[in-house]
Amino acid sequence: MPSYIPYGAYWSTPFARWQGSLSHLNSIELAAHVAKNALAQRQITTDQIDYAAYGMTVIQPGCFYAAPWFNAMIGAEHLGGPILNQACATGPRLISAAMGEIALGSASTVLLASGDRTSNGAHVYYPAPSGPGGTGQAEDWVLGSFNYDPWAKGAMVQTAENVANRFGIGTEEQHEVVLHREAQYQDALADDRAFQKRYMDAAFEVPDARFKKTVKVLSGDEGVYPSNPEKLAALKPVVPGGTVTFAGQTHPADGAAGMIVVDSAERAADLVGGSNPVIEILGVAQAREEKGFMPAAPIKAAENVLRQTGFSITDIDVFKSHNPFAVNDIAFARAFDLDWRKMNNYGSSLIWGHPQGPTGLRAIIEMIEELEIRGGGIGLFQGCAAGDSAMALVLRVL
Template sequence: MQFDHVFIPYGAYWSTPFVRWQGSFAHLHPMRFAAEVTKRALEERHIGPEVFDALFLGMTVPAKHSFYGAPWLAAMVGAPEISGPAINQACATSARVIGDAAYEVEIDRERCILAITCDRTSNGPHLYYPNPLGPGGTGEHEDWVTDNFDFDPYAHNAMLQTAENVAAEDTISREEQNEVTYLRYQQYQDALKDDAAFHRRYFVSPVEVKDSSGRKKLATVLDDEGIYPTTPEGLARLRPVHEGGTVTYGAQTHPADGNSGLILTSQEQARQLSRDANIQVRLVAFGQARARKGYMAQATVPAAQKALQEAGIDIKDVKVVKTHNPFAVNDIYFSRKMGVALDSFNNFGSSLIFGHPQGPTGMRLTIELIEELVMRGGGYGLFVGCAAGDTGAALIVHVDAK
């Protein structure tokens, strides 16, 4: 899908820090939390909610009252007259939310859409499905987060197994995975330099976390929480999760909690809402693909290729690449097949290190993509990530920094 008339106002996007599950955000309702963050972000950017024509919500883990989706969230952010869809496409949710919202702007250039992605993997719902025909009328049950990590009903494998499948087929060793994990950890340290100057370009921070009454402050979150120090020696000591495998807990991401948001609109309105009218951010293309059953990490390559084809450019034309990499295997495979050096992409961090709240992961990475492009004087950028169901999704953006 190609876009010619869709723009993201520079700076009209934001993200919370990501907090490892069962951390400081573990008790916060994801939609209420996203509403609080969005209201604050809009106020800080001097953008009134009356400018929006629709709200697109991306969320993958159900929460109480999430049945009411985008209309409820829109009301909480101060725009009770608008509505929109709620989208769940697993880890591709952010890319799909952005792509779908962009399509609506492309066909109606007067529209201004607020896109919000949020998830709380902590304390995910424990669901009971009635089955009157079961033994004694006993139903079935599911732990929404952990059970779906562990079992794909089509491929009949855990997500971890998809990484092992790709590692075996493409001869990706445990040592290579450790090297890439440490590289990604080092890149993330660059985002923390100068009092986390890179994160301060787009974070809503500090976040004061309160109890259910809203009166007692439990914590203040300044930056990503729950990231363990990583060393080559420490990675080497870890054993593979599966006997005879190659993937350790160190070479994969961790579930997390958080939310992100951004605005999509016309060129003229983007200029009006931008923090710097001399910087133009255009969404160029969206692409998606599916790998064969049980090989999720491979899906990023055809997804990226489709987005590049839609944009009419080659990977050599891309200045900045960001990937959602739940496993180090993902980046090794992508590097080999796309012909890009491992140390040339995922500057300032990736989900392998800062965690994975599912819905907002790709949106935060897209925001980081835009900011790095601005820092480097503009050009094309690619975001791509894999998702449950052996799928992948990709976005191409172009930044003109005059």
Template sequence: MATTAASAFPDARIPYGTWGSSYFPAWQSSPLAEVNIGQFAGESMARIMSVRKVPVQHLDYLIIGSTVPWHWKFWNATLVAGCLGKRLPGFHMEQACATGLQAVVLAAAQVQGGSSDAVGVLTFDRTSDSPVGVFPERRAYRRTEVISDVWDNFGFDPSTGGSMLASAGNVARKHRIERREIDELTAYRYEQYFKGKESGFLERVAVPLDLLNVQGKPLGTIGEDTGVKRIHAGALRAMRELDSCVTSGTQTHAADGMTTLLVTTAGKAKELSRRPEIAITLIAKAEVRADASCMPEAPGMAVQKLLARTGLSMADMAVVKDHNPFAVNDAVFSKTLGYDWRKMNNNGSPLVWGHPQGPTLTRVVIEALEEAVDLGGGYVLVFGCAAGDVGMAAIFKVQ
């Protein structure tokens, strides 16, 4: 690494190999559509920690993150901790699609501030069959507003009146992105995913998980990113545009799932890690808000802000990985930062394996950290967009 940067969280570590994720089946494609996702997430975290040989008793705090309402969500982290198997204190947080990264930052702050020694981070969501909310609204002529949580929020930003898809079209036109590049980029992202799958890389991140119904009978096993199929540029070119450079093939799909990792003190990390010689630190994070209905350009702006703050450059990054709900995100980032999109998102990305919202960026983080370990360490850049034209970025260091 040519440049070094001091960490804003020098006392916090992510112990290597204590993390894990479910696979992310596309919505309505698996038994996950039929379960309480909070309960599933807690029980699955216990299963993953058992597989990683980390006793739950080491945890002293739990931060959970989700974006879609689930049954008994009012009881948030305390309910999920009960499913995990230890009566932990903690809290629930959400920041739309940035939830998975923000939860990791909050856990690092919890450790850095001396409040906890070992924080469990657990993010999850079930977009399948999302609840419908009925809101009394005296200011509206209808007096009552009914919202389908996932579908209606995807389709309408109350501050702009536009949809998320429209924001991708806006940014494609603003930056003069060509449809041909978007199709080529998307096809390349699929190639990366299947290379990661065939090499066994994804098996180091995702853990097959069994599902039971309320009678304890098997519902099935979540053992792959259901719904992901090989696709090539020719098939993508044949798809109808929904907006500029956006087709059904060049955007992600909604999914269900969970992801977990731990943030601990340095001493605790050495105790729990599968490879205690590896030190993983969060260096810094940055957030920005782009112009109205320009969500896909916000992540690049956040990265620019973060690099300026840390004194690092893209050349210092060993691994670059993002949450890319639209292929437009990566094309605009590449154009803005002068960074070849072929060099990022090795082994897969949300554009391909799906977007369950809450856990999306947490899975991006652990995939990026695994890749950095394979490369012998270095700086890791993780970033993504969130509803409201927000961009968030964070840099980790793997030694």
């Protein structure tokens, strides 16, 4: 049975490059601050919500209590709910969890939220009294995760190189993707950011760490730097002898996003009005690739969700991806005989950055808005995640 997203009952902050304007904020508190304001703007009250789930991938002070703490901060002390983490696929995983609760009859109106801060990542020390001299083990939560998969025994950029080698993808084509994605992102900034203002505040007031006063105002994403062919051509691959440059991959970021999922089109209409588009979530699926081939995992996840929903790739009107590497989009397009230029209109994480947990939610929100602009249709989102895994989602806008 499908679940539904009330049109407009979703939101995202601007994404700020790490160590930028959001780096001083606890990501759970930021997500609650944003969600509380977003619900008030949409005249949705917390007593209308009977389930909530919170997604995060980077530990923060107080994160042991993340979901109930988040719920209490938005005025929903009656709600419990889980903390979910599937790395970069946390967004679609949240939606899958909502669909499951609805299918079980345990919930009718679900609040999903995610906030992550890659800035100032925790440095963790694990005591080991039995170690040599009692020395423990240390871990850099963010950078350590980027640089070493304990199963594949390598960095994430190496998984991109593995996929580039499998599909014969060179640096020049990756840079073509980067320039094209930057042009698509400019479409989202046209007419004074008309597209982004569909789901993002025109001027986002950044609070201080105590959430008492505004310290800065962001008019859109922070830290998106334009490229040009000459600048890209001068870049060297990150891995010696490889193909992926710093431009061919996304940048870590900070931010928050959220949405409401409900059990019927009627309930969606009650929340936001009956004259809006109907958004049906038709299916969510996951997959895992061969060890060390993370950017190829969305191919299998997409195959699974298409099989689940009964659609073929030619039925899809809008494609959106979480593309931490340009390699992702090229490999996906080749696997399905698509033109990668037709994917990711209005932008993608390759350009606007990657706070991890909220990334997929924002991409799905943008997919909904693109479908609304074109007059409806079917959209497919897909994105990879740590551990050579991926998730894919199909929805329809009527």
